[in-house]
Amino acid sequence: MKIGVMVKNVPDTESKIKLSADRKSIEMQGVKFVMNTYDEFAVEEALQLKEKLGADTTVTVFSLGPERLVETLRTALAMGADAAVHLTDPAFEGGDSIANAKVLAKAAEAEGFDLILGGKQGIDFDSAQTLSAVAEFLGMGQAQVVTDIEVGGDNTSLKVRRRIEGGDEIVDVTLPAIISCEKGLNEPRYASLPGIMKAKKKEIKKLGLSELGLSADEVGAAGSGTQVVGYSPLKERPPVKMLEGGPAEQAKELVRLLREEAKVL
Amino acid sequence: MANDILVFAEVRDGTFKRISAEMISAAKELAKKTGGGVAVAVVGNGVDAVAGEAASYPVDKVYTVKSPNLDTYSTQGYAQALLAVIAEADPAIVLFGATAMGKDLSSRTAAATGAALMTDCTEIDFDDGTLKATRPVYSGKVYAHVEASKEGLKMASIRPNIFPAAEKSGNSAASTDVSVNIDAASIKAKVLEVVASTTGRKDVTEAEIVVSGGRSLKSEENFKILEDLADAIGASVGASRAAVDAGYQPHSRQVGQTGKVVNPKLYIAVGISGAIQHLVGMRTSKVIVAINKDASAPIFQYADYGIDGDLFEVVPILTEEFKKLLGTA
Known part of the structure; x- marks a missing residue:
């Protein structure tokens, strides 16, 4: 089975997000980038499938964007991925999810994957759009927010469990297909020291606009239907009203305030 | 058109x-x-x-x-x-x-x-x-x-x-x-079955009121007091990552960065300190109530109303007060 995994890196969850003075952009200086949390589940799942299905299964990781992604591709290689591809070109800059999906789909098409995995969303822009758009561009089936994957006996289908509001759907997926991964699917491994040493020597293939046979007007900012025009901080809440007295008075006063002041009951 | x-x-x-x-x-x-x-x-x-x-x-x-x-x-x-x-x-x-x-x-x-x-x-x-x-x-x-x-x-x-x-x-x-x-x-991906969660409540993302508990609840059994509170006001029950990681609640109820993002009209955080991981999942809620015995817990900076007290004392009384008000006894 040929497995592709789409990964990206995002600011570490503990990082403070600071806006530029004109609020047009985010200050990325000094921000620590790590592999997107949900992409870690995707890489781990690919590696577990490879262990289960045997040596003729390959895992190739993909990433689209700036040079800092190379570090995340190396992390995936150190975890055990076989090959890595970095999609990079000045023309890709400023792309929205759908424009980025065009590039990723083109790169994946050339590889002829049976299965493409990725995180359920990037915890930077939180759009959860890209993989679904890639599936559309490739004409593949998809299942999103998946917490369990079982490979069918003949390796041509999967039975997956995906989370929906108030429950789960059990979905039969014919391969080739795209699956987005949710927390609970597995416990991502740490890269081993020999893995890290080996990953340093592996080549990371670079592909740009012309190698992928794309034109500049269909990708990046030029190929995007949406653009971010600015940012704003969260609204400050007024200071908390601490309720006085013993538990009985506090409870009574809270109920009164929720009804009479906040008017939510 | x-x-x-x-x-x-x-x-x-x-x-x-x-x-x-x-x-x-x-x-x-x-x-x-x-x-x-x-x-x-x-x-x-x-x-x-x-x-x-x-x-x-x-x-x-x-x-x-x-x-x-x-x-x-x-x-x-x-x-x-x-x-x-x-x-x-x-x-x-x-x-x-x-x-x-x-x-x-x-x-x-x-x-x-x-x-x-x-x-x-x-x-x-x-x-x-x-x-x-x-x-x-x-x-x-x-x-x-x-x-x-x-x-x-x-x-x-x-x-x-x-x-x-x-x-x-x-x-x-x-x-x-x-x-x-x-x-x-x-259709390359077909739903074989929908398995409803066994909680019998609305998903936390769909609820108008969410009552969430943290690790201070100390056990799965103790979440019963939050279930009672939720029954009194027609709420869904959520949990912090710490409570989910401790096995008190399933991940489907987790509110926060690696769980669900909720936007209810009323969010009641019980025994939740307010780690950034949790705050990002609930801070757009219209009204936030925090109940915590540590008065310096960060959750109070994001709450509208705060009760500095022991949740095991406060919550049952609060449940009774809600029942009196709403006639849900």
Whole structure:
């Protein structure tokens, strides 16, 4: 089975997000980038499938964007991925999810994957759009927010469990297909020291606009239907009203305030 | 008409979901600016009753696509159906709830039509000839302001509990059946079964009131006091990551960065200290109450009302007070 995994890196969850003075952009200086949390589940799942299905299964990781992604591709290689591809070109800059999906789909098409995995969303822009758009561009089936994957006996289908509001759907997926991964699917491994040493020597293939046979007007900012025009901080809440007295008075006063002041009951 | 707003109706178990009534409210607001009407797309098998229900809201038109192959939700089946409605209705904007179904379908259909798509919006407006939205990014640490290109179809998904649900007006809007041949073989991912969670409550993302507990609850059994509180006010029960990691609650109830993002009108955080991981999942809630015995817990900086006290003493009394007020005893 040929497995592709789409990964990206995002600011570490503990990082403070600071806006530029004109609020047009985010200050990325000094921000620590790590592999997107949900992409870690995707890489781990690919590696577990490879262990289960045997040596003729390959895992190739993909990433689209700036040079800092190379570090995340190396992390995936150190975890055990076989090959890595970095999609990079000045023309890709400023792309929205759908424009980025065009590039990723083109790169994946050339590889002829049976299965493409990725995180359920990037915890930077939180759009959860890209993989679904890639599936559309490739004409593949998809299942999103998946917490369990079982490979069918003949390796041509999967039975997956995906989370929906108030429950789960059990979905039969014919391969080739795209699956987005949710927390609970597995416990991502740490890269081993020999893995890290080996990953340093592996080549990371670079592909740009012309190698992928794309034109500049269909990708990046030029190929995007949406653009971010600015940012704003969260609204400050007024200071908390601490309720006085013993538990009985506090409870009574809270109920009164929720009804009479906040008017939510 | 190319200035109409089309709402994708989310139907589960033959029920027109509340989120779709919220989207009708959003569509009505946008239609005032675009000068168009509001239409609803109802997709499925045996959905005549739901289509009739959709037509009873203050909308101008209902489009239906019916097929045995649309019996359960599938991305590809529903996308084909919705694309046919879009071709027939020629809307300016298509709205979806930012739910599992809405997010899944919107990105697939946006890719298919080349539409501009904004997901998970918390504010939306049509101004200066285009769709403008505000959406939380970086796990809700900041808001991004996003605009769609003026030309072409636009799509957006909007979070639950942002717009009030539209009320039925006794209307009977005109209905058009759009005929599409949905080939079973074109659906590569098929739902075999829907397994409902055993909690018997609304999902935390859909609830108007959420009561969440942290590790201070100390055990799965102790969550019973939160279940009782939730019963008294018709709430759903959530949990912090610490409580989920400790095994007190399932991950499906986790509120926060690696769980669910909720936006209820009332959020009651019980024994939750307020780590950033949790705050990003709930801080857009309209009113926040924190109950914690550590007066310096960060959660109090984000709360409207705070009780500095022992949750095991306060919560049962609070439950009784709610019952008295609401007559839910």
